[in-house]
Amino acid sequence: MRTILTVLLLAVSVAVAQDAPFHSTDFTKEHEFTTGVEGPGVDRDGNLYVLNLHEEGTVGRVGPDGTTELFVTLPKGSTPNGTRFHSDGSMLLADYTGHNVLRVDMKTHAVTVWAHEPRMNQPNDLAVTRNNTIFASDPNWANNTGNLWRISPDRKVTLVEAEMGTTNGVEVSPDGRFLYVNESIQRRVWRYDLHADGSVSGKKLFAKFFDFGMDGMRCDRQGNLYIARYGKGSVVVLSPKGEPVREIQLKGKDPTNLVFSKDGKTVYVTIQDRGMVEKFRVP
Numbered sequence: 001m002r003t004i005l006t007v008l009l010l011a012v013s014v015a016v017a018q019d020a021p022f023h024s025t026d027f028t029k030e031h032e033f034t035t036g037v038e039g040p041g042v043d044r045d046g047n048l049y050v051l052n053l054h055e056e057g058t059v060g061r062v063g064p065d066g067t068t069e070l071f072v073t074l075p076k077g078s079t080p081n082g083t084r085f086h087s088d089g090s091m092l093l094a095d096y097t098g099h100n101v102l103r104v105d106m107k108t109h110a111v112t113v114w115a116h117e118p119r120m121n122q123p124n125d126l127a128v129t130r131n132n133t134i135f136a137s138d139p140n141w142a143n144n145t146g147n148l149w150r151i152s153p154d155r156k157v158t159l160v161e162a163e164m165g166t167t168n169g170v171e172v173s174p175d176g177r178f179l180y181v182n183e184s185i186q187r188r189v190w191r192y193d194l195h196a197d198g199s200v201s202g203k204k205l206f207a208k209f210f211d212f213g214m215d216g217m218r219c220d221r222q223g224n225l226y227i228a229r230y231g232k233g234s235v236v237v238l239s240p241k242g243e244p245v246r247e248i249q250l251k252g253k254d255p256t257n258l259v260f261s262k263d264g265k266t267v268y269v270t271i272q273d274r275g276m277v278e279k280f281r282v283p
Contacts, residue, residue, distance in 0.1 A: 019281055020281070021282060021283050022280055022281070022282065023281070024248060024249065024250045024269070024278045024279065027066045027278055028050075028066045028067075028068055030275060031275035032054065032060075032068055032275060032276060033050060033051075033052055033060070034052040034055060034056055036052040036056055037270045037276070037277075038052065038081050038082065038256050038257050038270055039270070040259040041083030041085060041091065042259050042260065043085055043089065047061060048061070048062040048261075048277075049062070049091065050270060051081065051083065051093075052079075052080065053068055056079050057074045057078060057079050058071075058074065059071045059080060059093070062277065066277075072109045074095070074102065075098075077098055078098040078100065078111075079097040079098070080093040080094065080102070081123070082123070082124060082126045082216070083259075084126045084134070085128070086103070090103050090105055091103070091106060092104075092128065092134065094123040095123065096122035097122070098116075099116060099119075100114070101114045101115040101116075101134060102114060115134070115155050120138050121140040122141075123136045124137045124138065124167070124168055125168060125170050125257070127170040127171050127172045128172070129176060129194070130176055131198075133150060133151070133152055134151040135150055135151075135160070135181075136151065136170070137181060139167050139168055140166070145163055146164045146166045146167030146168075147167065148161045148167055148181055150198055160200060164181075164183060165183030165185060166186065167181055167182070167184075168183065169181070169182040169214060169228070170182075170217070171225065172194065173194075173219055173240070174219050174220075174221055174223055177193065178191050178192065178193065178194055179191070179200055180219075180225060182227065183214075184213045184230070187210065187211075188207070189205075189208070190203055191205075191206040191242075207238055212229050212231040212232035213229070213231050213232075214227055214229060215227075215228040215255065215257055216228050216255075216256060216258055218258055220264060222240075223240040224239055225237070225238045226267065228256060228258055230256065231253060233250045233251075234248060235247070235250065235255060235269060250271065251271070251278055252278065253273050254271060255271055255272070255278075256270045257270050260282075265281060265282055265283075266279055266280070267279060267280050267281075267282060
């Protein structure tokens with residue numbers, strides 16, 4: 001009887017610990033995704049999608065229990081890196097080898113080019129405003145530089161800023177007032193004032209780190225900015241004023257990107273060195 005009770009108590013304690021806020025646990029199996037595991041995205045129905053399942057150039061769908069299935073294979077020459085969703089429900093992908101932003105029809109799985117710009121180095125991450133203006137980071141890793149691009153709702157591609165640092169994560173604040181862009185090598189996060197027409201102004205240094213790198217970023221509903229700290233194995237949380245709120249330790253060392261669940265209470269993090277997805281709960 002005592003042994004059975006001990007086992008039950010242990011099982012309960014493990015379950016409670018796994019569901020505790022800011023405690024990262026495994027969600028998918030290790031190495032189901034390539035080392036290019038990236039761009040987690042959640043659609044309007046709450047389904048989770050993660051890039052490069054088993055091989056490069058694919059999009060996987062992850063079930064509530066962490067099981068994976070192939071959702072779509074992209075055309076030859078295309079490799080996805082960042083995921084967002086258009087207001088019509090379609091999936092938008094940063095295709096870094098094809099210099100595209102791709103659109104995936106969620107019903108037919110048809111893949112089309114939403115925007116193409118041969119001057120892009122390698123579009124890395126995307127952010128989308130309420131009126132479907134897209135911002136794309138565009139790093140040049142060889143030169144430690146990068147650009148920032150804007151794709152208007154009518155699909156016109158405009159260079160917003162050139163010769164920045166190594167642009168990577170990009171995000172729009174939940175109230176639509178600000179655009180955040182980070183530079184991985186320089187370890188800086190910039191904040192721009194974002195206007196209704198998609199233009200930006202008032203660039204300000206929002207935060208700076210002095211070790212490790214940065215990758216993807218997402219805001220929670222209160223406007224706190226969650227940043228994947230590549231090489232440090234953590235996600236740092238900054239307040240809307242740029243002040244550190246907390247840092248969540250992960251099991252892997254190389255987080256690439258993150259996304260919130262539909263209810264905003266779970267964060268999914270893609271982990272490059274483990275080829276998988278970890279998750280943690282938030283209040």
